[in-house]
Amino acid sequence: MASAAEQLASNLNFRTFAKAEDLKKRLWFTLGALLVYRLGTYIPLPGLNPDAFAQAFQGQSGGILGLFNMFSGGAVSRMAIFALGIMPYISASIIVQLMTSVVPSLEQLKKEGEQGRKIINQYTRYGTVLLGLLQAYGIAVGLESGNGLVNDPGWFFRISTVISLLGGTMFLMWLGEQITSRGIGNGISLIIFAGIVAHLPTALAGTLELGRTGALSTPLILGIIIMVVAVIALIVFVERAQRRLLIQYPKRQVGNRMFQGDTSHLPLKLNTAGVIPAIFASSLLLLPATLAGFADSATLPVWATTIVGSLAHGQPLYMILYAAMIAFFAFFYTAIVFNPKDTADNLKKHGGFILGIRPGERTAEYIDYVLTRITVIGAVYLIFVCILPEFVIAQTGVPFYLGGTSLLIVVSVTLDTVAQIQGHLIAQQYEGLIKKSKLRGGKRGR
Secondary structure: OHHHHHHHHHOOOHHHHHHOHHHHHHHHHHHHHHHHHHHHOOOEOOOEOHHHHHHHHHOOOOOHHHHHHHHOOOHHHHOEOOOOOOHHHHHHHHHHHHHHOOOHHHHHHHOOOHHHHHHHHHHHHHHHHHHHHHHHHHHHHHHHHOOOOEOOOOHHHHHHHHHHHHHHHHHHHHHHHHHHHHOOOOHHHHHHHHHHHOOHHHHHHHHHHHHHHOOOOHHHHHHHHHHHHHHHHHHHHHHHOEEEEEEEOOOEEEOOEEEOOOEEEEEEEOOOOOOHHHHHHHHHHHHHHHHHHHOOOOOOOHHHHHHHHHOOOOOHHHHHHHHHHHHHHHHHHHHHHOOHHHHHHHHHHOOOEEOOOOOOHHHHHHHHHHHHHHHHHHHHHHHHHHHHHHHHHHHHOOOOOOOHHHHHHHHHHHHHHHHHHHHHHHHHHHHHHHHHHHHHHHHHHO
16 A cells, blocks of 8 residues: 555656646635735734834844744734734643643543544633733733824723734634645644745845845855755755654454464654744743843843843853753653653554564653654754754844744645645545546446
């Protein structure tokens, strides 16, 4: 079966794509949904002074607001109705995942299959509403505290802002689910992907303009382009890399016939945690600078000013803490999303075992042993991809928009989307082969 699938995948071409009517409908639906999302990032909140907010945002763009602005596709810089973006949903998903490893009832729901997943998804939606309410109200109060940002401060502005921001987040959550079910999948990831990619033409044009005016030398620009291509190649290689554990199934007898035992593989990704460690580490490190930016610099104590200055982009302390947090969250999140004991129990239940390893507890220990060592490689890879752009920015002063976190998201989502499209095309070819075989069988019967 695996060789047949590989042969079909190698035979995919544009003619196959032209015949895939269902896939083309899914692609058009996905593009239309992403267009709606991009239009929503330009609809401002009611009662806000756009010019005053744009001027105030410039002073905070280097903090956590800049990170959220990247994920929201520029909606934060315009304070649009999609300013919260999809981040409350992602935060709620991570919180629920953490709770499934701590709360026994949620852990049991996770093992109940489709019905349990539906209940967990409902809890995630409730968490999204709660987090969205808190964040939207905080944004409303923060906007009112600014000088001249709000035309008419008061409860009417707060309520309208909360409704607009929360409604935008819930709409994006629904839109992502529609893309997943009626589009080509990965709806939430594609929304974040579209927001990041939307800024690439502007960032590229700005870099070329700096080269034209002489602010950046041509060799430096070429070096940056080569570095980006090399980092993308590294991300593609590592994200597709797997450590496969050989699983053996015993021989079985059906009637008087003895069937040979099957073999399969348990794939373990080198980077099981994905992009989550980089997002967590960036958010936590940018939080002190963001809070200090909202406070009056004259009232800050000397030690606070020193700490905030040491945690600025490119500073040694920032680099060290950034790398340490990425490594910590890589191991922490891997332990949350992958449970070696559950995997070993499932293998034992179905009669599978790893050669030379006793089923049960010994198998769980061996899987954990292998997973820990490949996570070390994954953590080093994440640190390298995220620290390298920071080092380039610090040494050259290049306004390098596409940093390590955004590169990871863009390349990972692209790989997943290509795999989804390829899966649809393979399914289309399978359906065509089945129809042909039925037609041939009918003709022979006649």
